[in-house]
Amino acid sequence: MELTIKIENKEGAAVICPDGFINAHTVNRFEETLQNLVKEKQYRLVLNGQGLEYISSAGLGALMGVIEEIRDNDGDIHLCNLSESVFNVFDILGFTELYEIFEEEAPAISAFGGHNRK
């Protein structure tokens, strides 16, 4: 399996844990996961990249597809545990200014408490 996605609910946030690759071949699964969470009115999302080996622009496009609705509802997407190569993709595009990135999951979740939108 090129991509499996596990979702855990922690302290009112949905923690999305993709395992594998997000590219144009697998992005539909990632996109559906994000859209389903938004449909369920879950607007506090944490993308835990611990198992994420690779992401292309298709994956970043999927995040962009839901971020407006999420922020319009006072939510956000926090990123954590990104590998150097995955972080690099966000950095090349300047997305590190758009999303809050944390080293670990716990602060990514707790940051929703006194959340400041970027």
Added chain:
Amino acid sequence: MKQFFNVEFAADTIFLKLATDVTVSICQLAGFSNSTAKDISLAVDEAVTNTIKHAYHFDRRRRVTLQFTITDTELTIDVRHNGIPISDTEIHLPDMEEYMKRYRKGGLGIVLMTRIMDSVAYGSVADIHYCRLVMKRGQSHAG
């Protein structure tokens, strides 16, 4: 001395991982660092994805060829196809500041390609069209 490597596969996104894996291996062979090799493979992923999507409209019966050329000074990767050609004049890089303000979606692949590679160009020779990605070999990219 020039070295050439060719890889041909069906225009199916299932082969994107193969394309990126092969690219990493060839970049390492050319002396690029692991980090640069991964960046270059991402640019190839984006070029192949664009080819499958825009040149072939996801027609899996069509073929994509990657041609890698290593010279003393650079690595050139041609992503070739015989579908709908794209010319340099049709390429519009989005204004990223505006893009992020308005939460736009799509068009990021070309931005990644141009920010990673030393040059990105589109062209045609007879009925074969290509996206040419070039990275200079040198100390800054060496492994």
